[in-house]
Amino acid sequence: MNTGETRQDTHAAGAVQYTRFDGAADFQRAIDTLLEQSGRELRIFDPDMAAFRFNSAERVVRLQRFLLASRTRRLYLVVHEPGHIAKHCPRLLHLLARYNHAIQINRTDESIRELQDSFAVLDARHYLRRPVARFFRGALGVNDETEALAMRSRFMEIWSASSPAVSSTTAGL
DSSP states (O other): OSSEEEEEEOOOOOOOOEEEEHHHHHHHHHHHHHHOOOSSSEEEOOOOSSGGEEEEEEEHHHHHHHEEEEETOEEEEEESSSSHHHHHHHHHHHHHHTTTTTEEEEOGGGGGGTOOOOOOEEEEEEEOOOOOOSSOEEEEEEEEEHHHHHHHHHHHHHTEEEEEOOOOOOOOO
């Protein structure tokens, strides 16, 4: 991710790295970097998940590696509209069927559908954030527990205002 600034600070859990990105390719690299970090729970909020390319074979392999690393790994997704996942992400749906104990996809309640940002948080340590989901400008934070913890708390608020949306069975779609 060479389009933005990178900042490193020393922290007890490791060097804090903050990297800004401005384009789609840099955003995709940031997702891959996030998936390479150690962690147990990956939580992602996005209006429709289209930008995350969850039908890409490489991305699904990375998600599968994440889940295979431990039986305690979990993936939580929240979307405003699940249509993109249901119609355009058969690889993710296959992964959901295989790891239905570890993946949950929810849809936001009508009351919070105005939220327009997008973010992913791995445990309370690493994060990826785009202030406006329709643009690829944002930041990746690695080992930034302060910001990641705040984002995890925000995700939990969004999660509590959502309900299950996508199932691993056709009847659940």
